[in-house]
Amino acid sequence: MRLDLIFAILLAAAIHVLGAFAHKLLPGDAPHDATAPGPAPTIALAPLPQIEPEPPNPEDANTEPPDPIAETPPPPDFLPAMQPDLPAPVLDTNFQQTIQPPPPPQLGTTATLVTLPRGNFAPPVTAPKDIFDLNQLDQKPAPTFDPKPNYPYEMRRSRISGRVTVGFMIDASGTPLAPHIIRSSNPGFEDEALRTVLRSKFRPGKKGGKAVITRKVVRDIVFTFPTE
Numbered sequence: 001m002r003l004d005l006i007f008a009i010l011l012a013a014a015i016h017v018l019g020a021f022a023h024k025l026l027p028g029d030a031p032h033d034a035t036a037p038g039p040a041p042t043i044a045l046a047p048l049p050q051i052e053p054e055p056p057n058p059e060d061a062n063t064e065p066p067d068p069i070a071e072t073p074p075p076p077d078f079l080p081a082m083q084p085d086l087p088a089p090v091l092d093t094n095f096q097q098t099i100q101p102p103p104p105p106q107l108g109t110t111a112t113l114v115t116l117p118r119g120n121f122a123p124p125v126t127a128p129k130d131i132f133d134l135n136q137l138d139q140k141p142a143p144t145f146d147p148k149p150n151y152p153y154e155m156r157r158s159r160i161s162g163r164v165t166v167g168f169m170i171d172a173s174g175t176p177l178a179p180h181i182i183r184s185s186n187p188g189f190e191d192e193a194l195r196t197v198l199r200s201k202f203r204p205g206k207k208g209g210k211a212v213i214t215r216k217v218v219r220d221i222v223f224t225f226p227t228e
Helices: 003-020 153-157 187-199
Strands: 142-145 162-170 176-184 201-203 213-223
Touching: 153 187, 162 187, 176 187, 176 213, 187 213
Parallel strands: none
Antiparallel strands: 142 201, 162 176, 162 213
């Protein structure tokens, strides 16, 4: 083989070898490693410029601060009327109201009785010949049961006494009929006086030996308040 050809082959091989290892032999040409840590970044703070204060205004030095009282607007000439102060009510906490006890049951109005009208009444008979006055009888009627009147509750509480004159009739069986008020000292006693007469029983008057109806019978019912 020719020497010049061998020399050319060796030179070409040497060039290829140098080209393959050139990056390792030269440090400036080394590739940059992206994963390698670099220096930490720093931020430099620039100082703020100093602002010089403005010079005082000579006109403001002679000006006084505003007066809040002087700036308040004056009140109107007409003011609305004020409500007068009312005194607080004084409550008496020691006040105790006395309650009167209710009337006893026996003093109440009897449910079976009705309100009796005032005035004279016609007797419940059809034959006038069966009615006689007291002065026409051979025997006058006499009481066989004379009940005491119940004192009305209101009159007892007021400590009032009274008298009621009642006119009535007595039938042939001795039962009082048609009682009516002739006079009374107080209207509060009248109803109880009428009830007292209706509870009474009499021996009937007689004419010719026969029991008859007697009219114009008068009785006084007295209510006397007991004194202790």
